[in-house]
Amino acid sequence: MIHTRNLVKSYRNKLVETPALINVNIDIGDGEFVAVAGHSGSGKTALFNIMGLMELPDAGEVYFMGRELSSLSEKAREILRRGNIGYVFRQFNLIDEMSVWENVELPLLYLKLSRKQRRLMVEEALARFQLGHIQKYYPQQLTGLQQQTVSLARASVFKPALLLADEPTGDINSSAGNVVMDFLSEINERGITVVVFTNLMQDAHKAQRIIQLHDGHVVTDAAQISANQ
């Protein structure tokens, strides 16, 4: 699904250059459920942005669905992203002026689907995540767990090849976090590759495999034997 080779990424401002990723090599296959764990500043966000096709590395190669990305223009990456990658964020990032229904529908608007097709897909997503009873509500009327659930529905409504979740449990309590991780497992069981970026080991342990980052390096990359397996 997604592979990186000798990935290097730094962030520069007027005064300093901060290395974020140093020679990172990662292979994630189709249908995997992977956790990328590390403390703040370990390079998770940089890796999230590169895997999410939002940024290009300074050096190294990135392959997504068999295509090497470093030579792609922003427009080409945008097209590639569309319909193939779903995103879940720590702060939910729902659009306040849109209802739950409209938030879940948002990614479908860019996929050249008919209104009927969109409606069916949204209904299915809402049912899967048990959001039907709040489909007309607005984000500010929902709890944190409900908002993140809507975010999950939005990220998966179009059955992406890859779903990236950046600290999806960061802004909710631990029991709600467990629910979110369970939803992510469920999404993965439908064949969607899921990569969770987290600094909470209890969340990382829910994945099949944990890649640990430290100061921009991959420290460990091992399959996880979960209690369920």
Next chain:
Amino acid sequence: MLTLIALSIGIAVSLLVLIYVYYELSYDRNWSDSGNIYRAYSFGDLGDDKINSAATPSVLGTVLARQEGVEEVTRVIPGTRKVVRGEGIKSMESSFFYVDSNFFEVFDLPFVSGNKNDFKRPDAIVISLSTSQRLFGERNPIGETLGTQLGVEYVIVGVVEDFPGNSHLSFDFAANWCSLEQLLRRRRDLPQAAMLDNWLYLNTYTYLKLAEGVGEEAFDKLLAEARHKLDSSIVSSYISQQEDSGRVSLNIGIQPIHDIHLFSELENELKPPTSPLYVKVFTIILLFVLLMTALNFINLTTAKASRRYKEVAVRKYFGAGRRKLIYQFLIEAIVYSLIATFVALVMVELLLPAFNRVFDIEISSAGFIKQPDTIWILVLTMLLGITAGAYPAVFFSGLKPQVAIKGSMKVKRWGVVLRGLLVSFQVGLTACLLVLSFGMYKQLAFLRSAEHGFNSDNAVVVELDSSEEDALEQFVVKLESLDELAFYGRGVYVPGDDPGLVSFRRSDDSTQVLLLAMNHIDEGYLDALGAELQAGRRIDAAKNNEFRQEALINEAAADFLGFRVKDTMGLELVGGRSSDDIQVFDIVGVVANISHTGIKNSDRPMIFLYGDNTQDVRYVVIRFKEGMSASGVEALTLLWDNTVSDMHIELSYLNEIKEGFYKDDKRFAQISLMFGLVALLLTAFSIISMAAFEVQYYRKNIFIRRVMAAPFRNMLLYGLRNFCLYVALGIAAAIPISNFLLHLWLDDYLKSFNVSLYVFILPLASLLLISLFAGFLTGSREIKRELYS
């Protein structure tokens, strides 16, 4: 919602001002081929006096009609107020005109009924639609007969639409001049008969339609060949010397009718013209309002867009292309503009009646919609939407979503400075308008309180309008029986009238022709008006005979004659209204200047004579005893109703007449204030946006202060310190500009109030307080929202 309201108000105001400007510029353009229609005017030298009049001698028309290059000549002669009688009709009418039979060929007013070809018959008369409805109701007036006091009978041959409001010409009745002409030729004893061949009898408005391709310049050349000198019959009848024709001459010029309303500086206009200065001022106001609206819209749109930072980031994450986002923002802005325009049109429709009243124009909403320029404002609205939407469209569509997703937009320093300068500009503009309007009201108060030469308190003017002459005489005699009466007196003219000019010469120097406004009064007139004698004595009527009379002049006449007030006694003048009416006048006293049209205009040299009963005395001035005006008016009305049966009393309070002198000044002060308040409203929107923006900019520092338990007041002042500076900058810049504008305005007046600091302090202090209040209220709300939610 704030954006929509701001935009709607701005567009509505712009539309209304555009309507006014278009209305003023479109005067007299309703006629077919109006570009070739001109009006003749008279100018010349009569000794040291100048003639510059829209009125011309009646004989001019006959001469012009023979000129090469002239297709048509038509004349308009305003008649005096007269009673018009018909079957079941008796009405005092003041808008009765005599016109040539080809009038409707030149001014193609649509005929509602009847036929314009029938107007060629000598006894034809045409009435306006509103007059027809007023006098005849549902009845068809065609073929009906109307008679006047002179004994001439007319047949109604047509009903025309009322003259449009933007026309310098307007009448209720248009009678064919032929019948009056025939009467005057038969009755040479009538004073009006002099108009038939007297070149100094300036009472006719002469219009000519030039042939295509013949312009003003070409026509002037043709006219020079046919230039006539003064009719010397008036001059030679009372001088023994040969006149010096170089010092006595009457010339004729022509002006396009399009120029009459805004650019005519002639006297004796049929309708008071508007100064082009006002049109220029309002055009500038229009541009400013449009500019402020546009800037506000862009400001508020970008501020609103910044709150959608995160939304844009999410859309981009899920694959929204840049082009799609650009279209989204642009379309949103255009739709906003269109909705605002629709709301603005509704506002215009609702405000139009009040607007017509304040601006003294007559635009209907149907007429407004027909204006071609209205389409342009709609086009401008679309452009406004595109411009306002373009910045957020381009900016936000280019955002890096991975940066934007983290939080709110980082406010840049230049964004704060730009908004600050915008606020300064708008505050400055508003300050100028408010100072200007305050100054206008001060000037108005000054004008009202200035010495006008008469006492307007406790006095009324009754117009002696009735066909029952005996009843009128009885009414005047019975005035003495009123307990409330202090004084009464009669005159041909009263303040508010523009007395006609008559030519005189000094008996000891007949070379100089003097034009003085003449008023026939009685012995009670000056006391009734409260006018004071400055020198000499009152007229002794016993000393008057058919060849010699005593007269009074005013201070302006004494000055005009080159005498000090006390030295004019014993002065003799020779003159009269017609060649058969030449008399000698002994000046026995000097009256203080009585203002007839307000102190904006210089006092006209006047001569007062005692009239006898045969004079055309139109008014009686009645002064009541102190505190008895109300009961006096009641008693007066009762007396009139018991004495005169064919007309209701036409009564005006002298202080209302005086107020009427400054009707235009009051109107413009109101308009200026109105625009000042609109500018204030638009500025308030900008201030709200600026204050919110600045709090965002200093958000982090404010938060730190909060953590350190700083009092709220401290956080607020810190967050808005630049805002205060920008407001102060705007006000400071406005002081010299508004001072300049105010003096520019006041230069138009002969007399004006002393401009002191007070004129600036009150409006500017109010503006400062309002701005600070709006800013601090918004800032306070924003801080609470950011830090405490």
